[in-house]
Amino acid sequence: MADPVAISVNQVSKKFGHGKDAFFALEQVSVDIRENEFFTLLGPSGCGKTTLLRLIAGFEHPTTGHIQLRGEEISHLPPFKRPVNTVFQNYALFPHLTVAENIGFGLEMQDKPAAEIDSTVAEMLQLVQMESLRDRRTDQISGGQQQRVALARALAPHPRVLLLDEPLSALDYKLRKGMQIELKRMQLETGITFIFVTHDQEEALTMSDRIAVMNKGRILQIGSPTDIYDRPSHRFVADFIGDTNFLDGELIEANSEGAVVRLSSGKTVKTGPTDAAANTPVSITVRPEQAVLIEDLDAADLQGTVTNVMYSGTDSHFHIELTSKEEFVAKVQNAGPARRDWQTGQTVGIKFHSHVLQVVSD
Amino acid sequence: MNDVSQSLSDYEQAARQQETRRNWLLCTPALVVLVLAASGPLLVMLFYSFLKSGNYGGVIYEFSLDGWFNVILVRDIFDDVLRFADAHLSVFWRSIKLSAMTTITCVIIGFPTAYFIATRPRRSRNFWLFLITIPFWTNLLIRTFAILELIRNNGVINNLLMDLWLIDEPIQIMYTDTAIMIGMTYVYLPLMILPLYASMEKLDFQLVEAAYDLYATRIRVLRRVIIPLIKPGIVAGSILVFIPSLGAFVTPRVLGGGKNLMLGNLIQLQFDQGQNWPLGAALSITLLAIVMVTLLVYVRYSQRSGGQDG
Numbered sequence: 001m002a003d004p005v006a007i008s009v010n011q012v013s014k015k016f017g018h019g020k021d022a023f024f025a026l027e028q029v030s031v032d033i034r035e036n037e038f039f040t041l042l043g044p045s046g047c048g049k050t051t052l053l054r055l056i057a058g059f060e061h062p063t064t065g066h067i068q069l070r071g072e073e074i075s076h077l078p079p080f081k082r083p084v085n086t087v088f089q090n091y092a093l094f095p096h097l098t099v100a101e102n103i104g105f106g107l108e109m110q111d112k113p114a115a116e117i118d119s120t121v122a123e124m125l126q127l128v129q130m131e132s133l134r135d136r137r138t139d140q141i142s143g144g145q146q147q148r149v150a151l152a153r154a155l156a157p158h159p160r161v162l163l164l165d166e167p168l169s170a171l172d173y174k175l176r177k178g179m180q181i182e183l184k185r186m187q188l189e190t191g192i193t194f195i196f197v198t199h200d201q202e203e204a205l206t207m208s209d210r211i212a213v214m215n216k217g218r219i220l221q222i223g224s225p226t227d228i229y230d231r232p233s234h235r236f237v238a239d240f241i242g243d244t245n246f247l248d249g250e251l252i253e254a255n256s257e258g259a260v261v262r263l264s265s266g267k268t269v270k271t272g273p274t275d276a277a278a279n280t281p282v283s284i285t286v287r288p289e290q291a292v293l294i295e296d297l298d299a300a301d302l303q304g305t306v307t308n309v310m311y312s313g314t315d316s317h318f319h320i321e322l323t324s325k326e327e328f329v330a331k332v333q334n335a336g337p338a339r340r341d342w343q344t345g346q347t348v349g350i351k352f353h354s355h356v357l358q359v360v361s362d
Numbered sequence: 363m364n365d366v367s368q369s370l371s372d373y374e375q376a377a378r379q380q381e382t383r384r385n386w387l388l389c390t391p392a393l394v395v396l397v398l399a400a401s402g403p404l405l406v407m408l409f410y411s412f413l414k415s416g417n418y419g420g421v422i423y424e425f426s427l428d429g430w431f432n433v434i435l436v437r438d439i440f441d442d443v444l445r446f447a448d449a450h451l452s453v454f455w456r457s458i459k460l461s462a463m464t465t466i467t468c469v470i471i472g473f474p475t476a477y478f479i480a481t482r483p484r485r486s487r488n489f490w491l492f493l494i495t496i497p498f499w500t501n502l503l504i505r506t507f508a509i510l511e512l513i514r515n516n517g518v519i520n521n522l523l524m525d526l527w528l529i530d531e532p533i534q535i536m537y538t539d540t541a542i543m544i545g546m547t548y549v550y551l552p553l554m555i556l557p558l559y560a561s562m563e564k565l566d567f568q569l570v571e572a573a574y575d576l577y578a579t580r581i582r583v584l585r586r587v588i589i590p591l592i593k594p595g596i597v598a599g600s601i602l603v604f605i606p607s608l609g610a611f612v613t614p615r616v617l618g619g620g621k622n623l624m625l626g627n628l629i630q631l632q633f634d635q636g637q638n639w640p641l642g643a644a645l646s647i648t649l650l651a652i653v654m655v656t657l658l659v660y661v662r663y664s665q666r667s668g669g670q671d672g
């Protein structure tokens with residue numbers, strides 16, 4: 001059974017500017033985020049991730065639509081009345097306060113007794129492993145440490161929902177990997193719902209329970225990392241996450257189980273289910289590692305000529321020009337059993353397993 | 363090898379010396395102005411304060427401490443008894459009180475004004491700042507008379523209030539301490555707004571959002587985040603308003619009439635009708651001392667409480 005809904009965003013639009021300068025940063029966005037969930041908003045720069053987060057935090061108010069916290073309307077409440085805390089992208093630590101004072105700020109503003117503040121601050125310092133720096137000023141600690149303080153400060157009042165706006169983007173690669181693991185650990189330990197913003201697809205895939213992929217102010221797809229990776233609904237989603245190939249085809253028939261598509265080669269293949277109408281042109285997507293290269297051209301779904309071979313340690317990438325002149329890339333694991341001694345100029349067949357093909361809308 | 367590096371460091375040292383010399387040379391004009399314009403007159407004042415007063419103004423070149431005695435003491439003309447110069451002391455007190463009140467009023471009015479400007483879009487900020495500086499284009503005396511025109515018994519404010527039947531008789535503002543304070547607030551307000559604006563413009567508004575997010579109400583955001591962070595601006599503005607207020611003499615003279623004197627007027631009086639130049643000089647230096655002490659206290663205080671704000 002799924003956990004109850006923590007935050008419900010319902011048909012929310014956000015307009016900035018007036019008249020001819022008017023611009024919709026969010027359009028008709030709806031999403032339900034569950035309790036205890038690690039939920040990620042993923043999308044390119046300017047797609048409205050921060051705007052959605054600011055609407056949930058209360059720094060902005062929706063132009064239309066509703067935001068509910070555990071079924072209670074909160075869109076009209078100011079930030080200080082929402083049990084929601086934010087970890088800002090550039091941390092926004094108070095420069096005139098010490099590490100401990102920063103962490104205790106939220107509790108102090110909630111008028112918690114001093115003893116409780118002290119013990120929670122100590123607990124938080126321990127959680128983020130910053131005990132030794134409790135009396136430092138925040139401009140005297142490193143970026144990674146500031147990051148931890150920002151996290152501890154937002155967690156200390158024990159919010160229902162924690163909003164994290166690209167909290168790791170300012171850290172170097174190693175620190176970032178470490179913090180990813182720690183963030184996940186803290187989310188499990190505290191049981192708080194995390195809404196995490198990133199434009200790094202790998203980060204999204206490894207950390208999230210569910211991901212919402214956004215583009216141009218809209219949510220295109222919401223699903224688990226495997227849903228998003230294996231069954232992208234839109235061309236944009238498939239392209240944004242990982243490498244992929246697109247093939248043109250014509251939809252023959254579709255039902256709730258799956259669909260049949262005729263490829264440019266004339267062969268028909270089975271794909272996952274789609275909403276597209278029969279007898280219309282469609283795009284299908286297939287990941288490079290999901291294609292099998294074979295010699296038997298009759299048994300193949302597509303055929304083409306190898307134009308380039310690139311060796312990258314764990315894998316080999318074969319660039320293939322299909323007979324329909326489309327570009328196709330196949331990836332073969334170097335340690336795997338599959339044949340990989342194809343040469344440039346050689347003609348190869350490409351075979352798909354039916355479950356890996358996916359019709360995408362534009 | 364060693365020789366080369368030796369001579370290199372010699373060369374470096376020579377170059378550095380030359381640069382230091384050139385820097386001093388470049389400073390010379392500023393130093394000359396500083397000595398002539400600031401220290402020079404001050405030394406003259408100090409010198410005069412230890413001389414004997416001439417009969418019709420001026421000084422007699424004879425050592426005397428009378429000027430300094432007269433700052434706080436008077437010799438009764440009839441029985442030669444020394445008393446505290448109540449008149450002087452009350453002028454000191456009024457000057458400090460009015461200057462402090464002016465400073466506080468300027469903070470109260472200047473803060474929201476600066477906040478307003480700092481939160482405008484970048485393009486329109488210059489326009490608002492420009493409006494703030496317009497009064498500087500007019501002579502101080504004329505600005506003071508403009509205030510007089512507003513607050514006198516037959517002035518704009520009283521007439522308006524009477525026309526609206528809100529009052530039956532004009533409110534007596536002219537020739538009171540309030541009038542002086544209104545005048546000084548008007549005159550010195552830009553000196554408060556500009557440094558306040560400068561520090562607010564640098565304020566990271568994301569910190570304000572962070573505080574809102576952490577359950578701070580608007581008042582608490584103001585007290586716990588905004589005010590501590592723009593404190594340098596408040597201190598600078600207060601100094602810039604307090605010091606000239608303390609020495610003001612045009613505004614109290616015009617708006618306070620003859621009776622509500624401030625230190626500036628008292629000093630002016632000694633060089634003018636009072637014809638007691640040593641006393642005037644001693645009073646001037648006392649004023650300077652008050653300013654210095656105030657500054658020291660202020661700086662001490664703002665350093666000690668920097669960062670911590672309850």
Ligand SMILES: Nc1ncnc2c1ncn2[C@@H]1O[C@H](COP(=O)(O)OP(=O)(O)OP(=O)(O)O)[C@@H](O)[C@H]1O
Binds near residue numbers: 017025043052
């Ligand atoms: N206050 C504002 N006024 C006008 N336009 C705004 C405002 N805030 C955001 N926008 C616009 O809304 C769009 C979405 O911005 P948003 O900050 O939500 O993007 P984002 O997805 O967080 O991007 P990034 O990954 O670069 O942080 C952008 O085109 C931005 O220019």
Ligand SMILES: [Mg+2]
Binds near residue numbers: 049
């Ligand atoms: Mg953003």
